[in-house]
Amino acid sequence: MSDHVYKKVEIVGSSPDSIEAAIENALSVASRSINHLEWFEVQETRGHIVDGAVGHYQVVLKVGFRIEHN
Amino acid sequence: MSDHVYKKVEIVGSSPDSIEAAIENALSVASRSINHLEWFEVQETRGHIVDGAVGHYQVVLKVGFRIEHN
Amino acid sequence: MSDHVYKKVEIVGSSPDSIEAAIENALSVASRSINHLEWFEVQETRGHIVDGAVGHYQVVLKVGFRIEHN
Amino acid sequence: MSDHVYKKVEIVGSSPDSIEAAIENALSVASRSINHLEWFEVQETRGHIVDGAVGHYQVVLKVGFRIEHN
């Protein structure tokens, strides 16, 4: 187990609703093409403003996944 | 469009309810005196503790807006 | 009042529900053994992924409290 | 002279042509409303991509100016 190798990629999710929803959207899309997603790290939280309120949140994440190798 | 100039100012919003509410409060107040608010960037998330629980969240934001010039 | 001395310790809270719930969990546990908790500062937001969705959020906090000395 | 007080504000200039042109555009607009501009510090260099090439550069600057006080 101690020889596992992981890769981290950087993705940006967005949502008009909340920071958590932006994270979930990013993970949902990433999981369609990446197996073995194991963890995420928030890098930046930002967003667009519409009429003096949050239009949508944008959360920049690193997601880590195990690379299969045999 | 590619010659637009923007300004960024730093504001701090607070709310007893959530990080998102603290952001919305900050944008709401900023939009009373600033036009053309376009985006925000979260710089810090912190807060006060009351009786072992969050008293209120404080979110430090940079907000960006277009400077009108003709 | 201006001679108060504070200490900051680093804790990590987690929750399957939201970033705010992870913060509240951390503060709830910290307040059982620390008096005079006054503020927190979010250092990192991360989490584990289960089946392409957030399994639980992990929020790394610094919490500050007043040291009693007389 | 050693008691001068300065203020720094953050602006973003853009240009389709070069990093230097984006800086000059930012300074040109800032100088219409601010006197005594003395120095700038580049914070970030970024830009938009159109058809696989730079659409325009965006340069985030801090500009410093002397505050008059008598």
Added chain:
Amino acid sequence: MSDHVYKKVEIVGSSPDSIEAAIENALSVASRSINHLEWFEVQETRGHIVDGAVGHYQVVLKVGFRIEHN
């Protein structure tokens, strides 16, 4: 109280005497045009050298103040 909104601006004070005097000079000038100054954060400490000694200290500060909104 938990809905207060604050703004932070960046200023640079200088003094031939000490770091503390440079901070006080910056606050003194800032307080002429800004109400409700509440806190400061030192960003950088630097200075000019004259004849192998400190000519004057320059301290870059962020100062925070409450925005009135009713």
Added chain:
Amino acid sequence: MSDHVYKKVEIVGSSPDSIEAAIENALSVASRSINHLEWFEVQETRGHIVDGAVGHYQVVLKVGFRIEHN
């Protein structure tokens, strides 16, 4: 639109001529294999020295692109 998901990858362009040319070279190569490139962020600017002059510039960029998902 607010549910878009983006990915960021890190590339390094080089050119003997200028920082801008190094950026354009990186974008030109990246756009051959990546669709929907939308923005770039300069991370580092460096280069090799030949005979006391710039041999070539190397610019480390993050480039962001929209992930198609339907």
Added chain:
Amino acid sequence: MSDHVYKKVEIVGSSPDSIEAAIENALSVASRSINHLEWFEVQETRGHIVDGAVGHYQVVLKVGFRIEHN
């Protein structure tokens, strides 16, 4: 000697008088409960503003001390 183990804790001292006095206050309180204090590292310098002047300085320190183990 080369196998010593040290611990670092983070404390915040304050004083209305100077940055040095805030550091001394923090060390004075820390030394009542910690033996073998050996060094400190300033992390942040900040303070509260009262009537356009420094109300008190707050200095965030890490202090290091040797852990006894036999």
Added chain:
Amino acid sequence: MSDHVYKKVEIVGSSPDSIEAAIENALSVASRSINHLEWFEVQETRGHIVDGAVGHYQVVLKVGFRIEHN
């Protein structure tokens, strides 16, 4: 040669033995699917603890490789 374009990806290697072995494991796995690996940069060194000793080291690396383009 001065127009080469490189890509950097982030991987995490682990080993119970040493930091160097964790790096070698990461490179060994990466080189199975990536050609022209040229350099690595250590981003973070961490690990898991088992019974008060290092269970395994985890080293986060960026690895750079040349992109072929003709």
Added chain:
Amino acid sequence: MSDHVYKKVEIVGSSPDSIEAAIENALSVASRSINHLEWFEVQETRGHIVDGAVGHYQVVLKVGFRIEHN
């Protein structure tokens, strides 16, 4: 499991032999007084020089452990 709370403390290990030995020394001493040590993060690697060679390595670590609460 998702409600675990952890604490992180900062320690410094040293060894004349290697970076890994300095980490092991730190963990060995920390584990005498702390239960449930789970992970470490290297913050800084430094050391003392004796006669133009490494006298001993000093490695600054954060170590994380689960807080028991029932």
Added chain:
Amino acid sequence: MSDHVYKKVEIVGSSPDSIEAAIENALSVASRSINHLEWFEVQETRGHIVDGAVGHYQVVLKVGFRIEHN
């Protein structure tokens, strides 16, 4: 070749014309007293403002060179 030792020194070049010219000026002066200059890394880009335009650019560089030792 794998035992080469390098030194890095920090220099600041300036030019009224462009960022690239400021870099070239710095390298030109450095190469008069340093042999084996191999690479540079841009640390900061800043400048002075004259009449609302760039007076001159200042680029802070680290330059690396091989130390001869036999």
Added chain:
Amino acid sequence: MSDHVYKKVEIVGSSPDSIEAAIENALSVASRSINHLEWFEVQETRGHIVDGAVGHYQVVLKVGFRIEHN
């Protein structure tokens, strides 16, 4: 004047008395072997603790000076 080239070197001054005295000591020694010292930038402030009080302050500075070249 806009083609001046500067060099920055890193020095550490110490004093039992104050941060300012540590800076002055560093500049005094540096000025014996370096001409044209123009500015300094504080990088770190730290110190040694003796009997629960500051033994001496250590201030890490970068100092900048003009390189003569004709």
Added chain:
Amino acid sequence: MSDHVYKKVEIVGSSPDSIEAAIENALSVASRSINHLEWFEVQETRGHIVDGAVGHYQVVLKVGFRIEHN
């Protein structure tokens, strides 16, 4: 003793064998021309890759030494 002044210089050591060997190589070369070397701080760890394995490690260090002045 509290008035000592130190200088820090940045060097890069390399070795095909280990991170520690790269550090030792750097110190060995530095000590030929610098007296009173007292400590080092690792700034970056990186290396070249040959055939999917470490070709050699490169460790960027700051080394500190006392400046003699009487």
